[in-house]
Amino acid sequence: MKEPKMTANHFDRFVAEALTSDRETDAGLSPDELYGLYTSWSLINKTQPQSPEALRAGLKALGIDPGDNELSMTGPAAADYILASAPSLI
Template structure:
């Protein structure tokens, strides 16, 4: 994942404004990332590449204190719970 792509993902899909105490784990982060890639028509990198890029920016994939936001969050939530459609 190039730095520009990663920075766009973080800026567009993650926020510090959390409404619950739920933290994002690796599965949720990668799911959100793949939804973001789908929307932007970008081939997703492997989970390990995403987690390494997150760690480089001080985001712990095992205990992410950020929340999902934007169109990628909506896509991920709907894809994760198809009974909501």
């Protein structure tokens, strides 16, 4: 089944709303963490998340290397992802 084509605006919004480079971090987000955060962001925004491959391609098109970055999570999607990843924190 072919995935619907997402506009660059979709991934632009994800980056603007859920990622930041303003925090100091020892290591950026892994591809798995980026996808988990993206999934949380998609659910919050009531959009169908695309595949990990589509996200990687979308991030690369924006100049972000999913495997080597200095990004941190931010916003409501970050809180959702963290709580979903560690339910014992609730």
